[in-house]
Amino acid sequence: xxxxxxxxxxxxxxxxxxxxxxxxxxxxxxxxxxxxxxxxxxxxxxxxxxxxxxxxxxxxxxxxxxxxxxxxxxxxxxxxxxxxxxxxxxxxxxxxxxxxxxxxxxxxxxxxxxxxxxxxxxxxxxxxxxxxxxxxxxxxxxxxxxxxxxxxxxxxxxxxxxxxxxxxxxxxxxxxxxxxxxxxxxxxxxxxxxxxxxxxxxxxxxxxxxxxxxxxxxxxxxxxxxxxxxxxxxxxxxxxxxxxxxxxxxxxxxxxxxxxxxxxxxxxxxxxxxxxxxxxxxxxxxxxxxxxxxxxxxxxxxxxxxxxxxxxxxxxxxxxxxxxxxxxxxxxxxxxxxxxxxxxxxxxxxxxxxxxxxxxxxxxxxxxxxxxxxxxxxxxxxxx
Numbered sequence: 582x583x584x585x586x587x588x589x590x591x592x593x594x595x596x597x598x599x600x601x602x603x604x605x606x607x608x609x610x611x612x613x614x615x616x617x618x619x620x621x622x623x624x625x626x627x628x629x630x631x632x633x634x635x636x637x638x639x640x641x642x643x644x645x646x647x648x649x650x651x652x653x654x655x656x657x658x659x660x661x662x663x664x665x666x667x668x669x670x671x672x673x674x675x676x677x678x679x680x681x682x683x684x685x686x687x688x689x690x691x692x693x694x695x696x697x698x699x700x701x702x703x704x705x706x707x708x709x710x711x712x713x714x715x716x717x718x719x720x721x722x723x724x725x726x727x728x729x730x731x732x733x734x735x736x737x738x739x740x741x742x743x744x745x746x747x748x749x750x751x752x753x754x755x756x757x758x759x760x761x762x763x764x765x766x767x768x769x770x771x772x773x774x775x776x777x778x779x780x781x782x783x784x785x786x787x788x789x790x791x792x793x794x795x796x797x798x799x800x801x802x803x804x805x806x807x808x809x810x811x812x813x814x815x816x817x818x819x820x821x822x823x824x825x826x827x828x829x830x831x832x833x834x835x836x837x838x839x840x841x842x843x844x845x846x847x848x849x850x851x852x853x854x855x856x857x858x859x860x861x862x863x864x865x866x867x868x869x870x871x872x873x874x875x876x877x878x879x880x881x882x883x884x885x886x887x888x889x890x891x892x893x894x895x896x897x898x899x900x901x902x903x904x905x906x907x908x909x910x911x912x913x914x915x916x917x918x919x920x921x922x923x924x925x926x927x928x929x930x931x932x933x934x935x936x937x938x939x940x941x942x943x944x945x946x947x948x949x950x951x952x953x954x955x956x957x958x959x960x961x962x963x964x965x
Contacts, residue, residue, distance in 0.1 A: 596769060597748050603719025604751075605788045610666055611655040611796075612712040614789040615640040620752070621781055624766055624774045633709045634760035640708070641671055642690045647793070648672045649683040650879070651806040651856055652958040657796035671704040683879070684809055706759055713754070713764070714740070723748040737762075799953040802859030816861045816918035817849045823911040824849060824868045827898050830905065835870045836890045837882070837964050848874045852882065852891050853947065857954040863919045864929060864943060867891055873964070880962035881954055887964075888947075892940040899939055903932050922946075 605613045619639035623631050647653040648669055656666035664670050675681065678700055679693040694701060714728075714736050721728050724743045729735035737754040744750045744767075751770040755763025774781060786807060794803045827833060833842045836852075850869040851858065856879050858865060869877075882888075902912040912930075920926060929942050955961070 600720035604716045616712045618785050625778050633762045637705045642687045667707045805859050819915045821849045826908045826911050842868045854879050864925050880960045896936050896939045
């Protein structure tokens with residue numbers, strides 16, 4: 582399905598909407614998506630003149646969460662393993678310089694950018710070399726004059742020239758240099774963008790997700806990894822009820838400490854981090870000592886030896902749900918929010934699995950997800 586962007590308003594006949602619709606065409610890197618998104622955000626605040634520097638700061642802030650919290654590579658990874666995307670490198674540099682949390686707020690991120698402005702200057706300047714002009718390429722097709730891509734000075738003059746004589750552009754450039762270069766927004770384009778901000782944001786997100794998913798093919802739920810998410814959306818109540826029922830019947834030992842789980846002193850947590858799988862599937866959830874949860878956080882536990890204990894606990898729960906009606910009812914209560922994986926319903930939780938069969942099915946399906954998270958850059962939790 583293609584995203585359809587329909588723009589209306591009294592300015593429609595005076596603006597070259599087709600050129601605007603091409604602003605994210607033919608990207609070589611992710612920059613075009615974040616450039617346009619930053620411009621839309623700035624215009625929505627009523628700003629008529631900004632600078633390359635302020636737009637780049639907005640781009641870094643908008644991409645921060647995807648890169649830091651979810652380990653998304655903005656333009657994929659080359660074979661040598663080095664980050665090739667300039668925006669991602671800028672975020673990595675800021676990460677090394679500051680103590681910003683992965684889920685830092687936009688205000689905190691922008692304050693840190695200002696604090697380390699000198700150290701980030703080179704990375705930020707690299708981001709201004711092509712995108713500001715290339716994003717306007719769909720408008721340049723209205724002119725027969727060759728575009729002077731190799732010179733920012735001549736490109737600035739070219740943009741002003743065709744804006745005044747051939748086609749109205751969303752923005753033109755001022756005469757300052759590098760990060761101080763001004764970006765002047767056309768008043769009618771501002772009105773159009775302000776009137777259609779929600780639709781334009783939806784279009785940008787749609788195109789961005791297609792790009793990022795193509796460059797991160799192993800990452801599940803990528804559409805949910807563009808901005809901070811409210812953790813209240815997690816659906817763990819029914820799973821906790823199920824494990825409470827299990828604890829009423831048998832002892833369950835903590836996967837990491839080996840000690841018996843204590844009532845009211847445990848959390849229901851994900852073996853493979855929620856931030857990677859982006860779901861609350863029963864097969865990935867375990868009761869865990871509350872005191873360890875903040876330490877584990879967004880990290881991967883070591884597969885050996887912890888998966889073995891995790892799988893055995895899961896099998897213990899599996900045995901009980903097929904032998905006790907009350908626990909089977911609690912298991913069924915998990916269907917809505919915690920039992921969506923086809924393989925789990927058809928293979929893992931079907932009656933009659935031996936412990937060996939159950940653990941093999943669980944490992945066969947979880948290990949590739951675990952390995953994908955590890956390749957994506959999730960840190961291994963060194964539990965001692």
